[in-house]
Amino acid sequence: MLFFIINCTVNIFTGAGVALITPFKNGNVDFESFDKLCDELLLRGVKAFIVLGTTGEPQSLTPREKAKILSHAIALAKGRIPVIAGVSKNNTSAGITEADVYSSMGADGLLVITPYCSKSTEDGLLEHFRMIKAVSGLPIIAYNVPNRTGYNLSSKLVSILAKEGTIQGIKQANKDIQQSIDILYECAGKCSIYSGEDGLSVPLRSIGAVGSISVLALVMPEVADALFDLPLSRAGKLQVEINELVKLLFCEVNPVPVKYLLSELKKCENILRLPLSPLSKDNQSKLKKQATKLLDL
Numbered sequence: 001m002l003f004f005i006i007n008c009t010v011n012i013f014t015g016a017g018v019a020l021i022t023p024f025k026n027g028n029v030d031f032e033s034f035d036k037l038c039d040e041l042l043l044r045g046v047k048a049f050i051v052l053g054t055t056g057e058p059q060s061l062t063p064r065e066k067a068k069i070l071s072h073a074i075a076l077a078k079g080r081i082p083v084i085a086g087v088s089k090n091n092t093s094a095g096i097t098e099a100d101v102y103s104s105m106g107a108d109g110l111l112v113i114t115p116y117c118s119k120s121t122e123d124g125l126l127e128h129f130r131m132i133k134a135v136s137g138l139p140i141i142a143y144n145v146p147n148r149t150g151y152n153l154s155s156k157l158v159s160i161l162a163k164e165g166t167i168q169g170i171k172q173a174n175k176d177i178q179q180s181i182d183i184l185y186e187c188a189g190k191c192s193i194y195s196g197e198d199g200l201s202v203p204l205r206s207i208g209a210v211g212s213i214s215v216l217a218l219v220m221p222e223v224a225d226a227l228f229d230l231p232l233s234r235a236g237k238l239q240v241e242i243n244e245l246v247k248l249l250f251c252e253v254n255p256v257p258v259k260y261l262l263s264e265l266k267k268c269e270n271i272l273r274l275p276l277s278p279l280s281k282d283n284q285s286k287l288k289k290q291a292t293k294l295l296d297l
Helices: 002-006 031-043 063-077 092-105 122-136 155-163 177-187 198-207 221-226 232-241 243-249 256-264 281-294
Strands: 015-019 048-051 083-087 109-113 140-144 169-172 192-195 211-214
Touching: 015 221, 031 063, 048 063, 048 211, 063 083, 063 092, 083 092, 092 109, 092 122, 109 122, 122 140, 122 155, 140 155, 155 177, 169 177, 177 192, 177 198, 192 198, 198 211, 198 232, 198 243, 221 232, 232 243, 243 256, 243 281, 256 281
Parallel strands: 015 048, 015 211, 048 083, 083 109, 109 140, 140 169, 169 192, 192 211
Antiparallel strands: none
């Protein structure tokens, strides 16, 4: 009976979904590098493309750039894996507009962040998600990332949204495993949990998480997926083995470290849009040294 309670019957995807970067070159989106990276990640077994999330620097992209990035991802996926588009607005009207566009373009789901800066009440937050769901009709993964938004989506609100069918999952980008346990218990099988912390994928899997929205998957897709596929004891050992690399991938604000590492792997140029700036020289040295032990650098 307990297994039935915590096991979500419908998942948007399982395993490692990759949080895609947005490569830049000469001031523009580098679609050649984006397409090559997506093709490689498909071949290496990622289970979903997540575009226009925080790893993709959506706040510094124009609406036209966002639409073109999503279009490329959908065309490359060819229906083989779901493509989930990030809606990262603190203005509900703007979020509705984005969701409507992404739905009409053929996205398979949305990753909807809790509004930042606006300091919404619980009632306002519920309506924010409900209105985006009503317009798009797409499955929604709520994005809980309190260190970026200043708002921690409570298990109570997640339960309300999940039980009424507004959301189908939650990306937990915080370190509060007790909260994830509470969500699984209170949602009674109506909400999938996805790890948004690569360092906690196996701990979250051990309580019922079905996959990850992973930065690690950009450079080690097979490993990110194995954390949800290997027997739990072996996956746990693997989690420990990659611990130092994962910590360094978040030594500065994401996607700053992973863009540097991808540039070292010749996947893109190490270019970000302000206010983000390149990884410090000291952290470059540390990340490259650690990555050399695990990757073909």
